[in-house]
Amino acid sequence: MRELPRRDFLARMVGGVAGGVAALLGIPAGVFVIGPSQERRTGDWVALGTVDDFPLEKPRLISATVAKQQGWVVEEQELSVFVSTEDGTEFVAMSDKCTHLGCRVRYVDEIDEAAGPGFFCPCHNGVFDSEGGVVAGPIPRPLDRLETKVEEGRLFVREL
Ligand code: FES
Structure with missing residues (x-):
């Protein structure tokens, strides 16, 4: 098994964390932006x-x-x-x-x-x-x- 150099390991960790944060923020933002156009309201x-x-x-x-x-x-x-x-x-x-x-x-x-x-x-x-x-x-x-x-x-x- 090949050992991952420390620099590569840190780069992958930072990339993974950044991707996770982007997904956490992106999903609600996408729902907020796209949601109203997809909404079907029942009548008031x-x-x-x-x-x-x-x-x-x-x-x-x-x-x-x-x-x-x-x-x-x-x-x-x-x-x-x-x-x-x-x-x-x-x-x-x-x-x-x-x-x-x-x-x-x-x-x-x-x-x-x-x-x-x-x-x-x-x-x-x-x-x-x-x-x-x-x-x-x-x-x-x-x-x-x-x-x-x-x-x-x-x-x-x-x-x-
Ligand atoms: S609009 Fe054509 S019959 Fe009423």
């Missing part, structure tokens, strides 16, 4: 108002501004949802964005005699029923629903 809860703000008869369109983080950039986005309730305790929240190409839908009291009330998208004549289901037009799926909860008399939705 957004307050829309008190439960009394929502009429029983027909959906109410309500908007709120939410801060969305995309990587390192935080930008404000508008969240618009139709909220309906039959009894003032259970709520349904649906996005007002058409699932075809994202135009804003509007509530209409009567789409036609047979269909009754629903949502109409003027961009390509898309029609949704009052539950957000597909009735007519090029729309691929029902309106997106948002999770709801009531806390201390206030209605919240979880953004998509």
Whole structure:
């Protein structure tokens, strides 16, 4: 077995320690720098108002501004949802964005005699029923629903 000269031994020791320190510092630094761009956040809860703000008869369109983080950039986005309730305790929240190409839908009291009330998208004549289901037009799926909860008399939705 060949003996390692003292100078080489010290050089290897210093190199090993320096490599270990670099790894200890580099891994957290890498996670800090790359992490936010890889992060997938679940939606935050957004307050829309008190439960009394929502009429029983027909959906109410309500908007709120939410801060969305995309990587390192935080930008404000508008969240618009139709909220309906039959009894003032259970709520349904649906996005007002058409699932075809994202135009804003509007509530209409009567789409036609047979269909009754629903949502109409003027961009390509898309029609949704009052539950957000597909009735007519090029729309691929029902309106997106948002999770709801009531806390201390206030209605919240979880953004998509
Ligand atoms: S965007 Fe609504 S039907 Fe095309």
